[in-house]
Amino acid sequence: MPNLEELGNVVFAMNPNSAPGPxxxxxxxxxxxxxxxNPMYKGFSMEQKGPQINNLSFANxxxxxxxxDRHFMKIIMNTLKEYEHTSDQLINKEKSHFMIPNNTS
Structure with a gap:
């Protein structure tokens, strides 16, 4: 059984930005x-005056x-890279998908 000091050392050694587990x-x-x-960011919305939809989470x-817009997509990609770096969790690119409307240049 760890003593209080050992437990404290483990807790304070954890990366506060990481997310181990589910x-x-x-x-x-x-x-x-x-x-x-970010006031420069424009997200996705179903209607011009409707709410912006950023992300939906289901378990993992x-x-x-x-x-x-290419600029906004780069913001998303940089956020994903930063998440991987700080959490030490890699996004499984084999299970990831990228979808865009047919009329997108």
Whole structure:
């Protein structure tokens, strides 16, 4: 049984930005939600005046929505790279999909 000092050393040695275990999707979702605080960011919406949809989380799966503007897509990609770096969790690119409307240039 660890003593209080040993337990404290383990807790304080943990990366505060990492998300070990099944809560990784929640941490990623929070990071993606922070993008909306950027006044230059334009997300995806079903209607011109409707609410913007950023992401939906289901257990360990995340669906990310954004506009098709290249700049905004780079913001999403940078957020995903930052998440991988800080959490030490890699996004499985073999199970990931990228979809765009047919009329997108």
């Amino acid at each position: 809560n990784g999707a929640k941490v990623l979702s929070r990071r993606l939600n922070l993008i909306h605080q 799966d995340v669906i990310i929505s954004t506009s098709t």
